[in-house]
Amino acid sequence: MIFVTVGTHEQSFNRLIEHIDALKKGGDIKDNVIIQKGYSTYIPEYCQCYDFLPYKLMNKYVKKADIVITHGGPATFLMPLRYNKIPIVVPRQKKFNEHINNHQVEFVKFLEKKSNNIIPIYDIDKLKKVIQNYNFIIENMSNIEQSNTNDFNEKFNEVINELFK
Secondary structure, eight states: OEEEEOOSOSSOOHHHHHHHHHHHHTTSOOSOEEEEOTTOOOOOSSSEEESOOOHHHHHHHHHHOSEEEEOSOHHHHHHHHHTTOOOEEOOOOGGGTSSSSSHHHHHHHHHHHHOSSOEEOSSGGGHHHHHHTHHHHHHHHHTSOOSSHHHHHHHHHHHHHHHTO
């Protein structure tokens, strides 16, 4: 199952919802899709859809989902991370009138550089390929050290070695 959530921001995120619905219609997504569409005006024809969900039900869908797709709001994409799931994050963009500025894009780019626990999508046309290759992508991500412990130990070792020269 794929769970898509766009949060509660008052501007619509039709671009994401329409794209997911088109992928489902075209058979590019085989899984059942559940969408929390918020204030978006587009009504999906091929996906189960809710305007808003109670927190408990959203948690249930996130836990159950094989893939979680979110907007770039931190509170939303932190939920799947709590369950050790790597979310696909599609930040809202000002040029599409999805938000008042590009803070979601900027924040997602910042996190992309700092950590290895989200899959950012800035170009909606790349979403299909990421969904279809999701398991391969996250397998490769999990091979990358996500902790700073190894880096710290290496640097600490270098300092110690310098002291004994």
